[in-house]
């Protein structure tokens with residue numbers, strides 16, 4: 475079984491991006507800029523943002539974090555986004571989710587220019603991805619996709635099962651696999667027989683949020699299994715895949731932690747650079 479090392483893959487990607495930033499700086503005398511807006515003091519969000527800032531600096535991006543208290547008015551956030559939209563030194567804008575209840579998430583997402591939407595959540599980017607046009611792609615599914623391609627460069631004709639249909643993970647993942655000519659089944663909480671669906675898959679991507687949902691006898695040998703889940707349990711952080719069982723049968727599997735997670739941040743940096751390059755056109 476191939477244990478897919480997300481940390482290593484992310485480090486390799488960051489190294490590549492660092493070189494790309496260096497080349498862009500040499501050619502255009504400017505570097506891509508990422509601005510993150512962080513509202514409130516939720517610990518996981520603080521940790522994510524700190525890691526994003528650290529990684530952005532590591533590859534040479536110009537990075538900035540704008541912090542607001544929980545009580546900030548929606549209008550103030552929207553005004554700041556508008557200011558950043560018009561700022562040429564800002565290539566990408568990310569508003570860290572979740573947001574306080576009084577702030578309308580969709581309004582915030584739609585306020586960011588699609589050309590600066592490094593999360594790929596703007597409806598224009600969602601539509602472009604599903605139509606097969608150039609777009610920002612949500613970072614976690616993009617990371618999963620790159621890991622799958624490392625194991626199997628030619629996905630054409632493969633049967634893929636995506637477990638979970640969130641806008642963040644399942645749906646964009648489906649689009650990426652479809653673009654690679656996979657035959658994709660997207661499953662969710664109302665799916666009748668999840669085991670039967672998974673049993674036919676050459677590729678399984680699990681993005682559910684249920685600890686160890688995907689069992690060893692759901693997976694045929696030669697299947698690539700990507701575990702997006704991050705679940706806090708009594709035995710620590712586990713994924714949506716029963717690692718001990720599935721690792722005995724699968725061709726390749728991502729661990730949790732150390733699989734998809736590290737790729738998510740590296741893909742955010744990649745998206746920022748892509749936004750910068752598109753702005754040059």
Ligand code: NAP
Nearest residue numbers: 614638639640643662663681682683702703704734735738
């Ligand atoms: P989400 O928005 O809660 O969506 C979960 C999806 O799973 C829904 O589509 C739901 O179906 C489906 N589902 C629930 N129970 C199911 C079942 N028994 N069988 C099949 N499908 C079922 O979750 P998310 O934001 O996509 O996140 C999923 C997991 O990924 C979480 O553990 C989260 O922490 C993790 N995550 C990891 C990263 C990373 O960087 N590694 C990033 C983001 C999220 P319905 O639509 O029918 O409700």
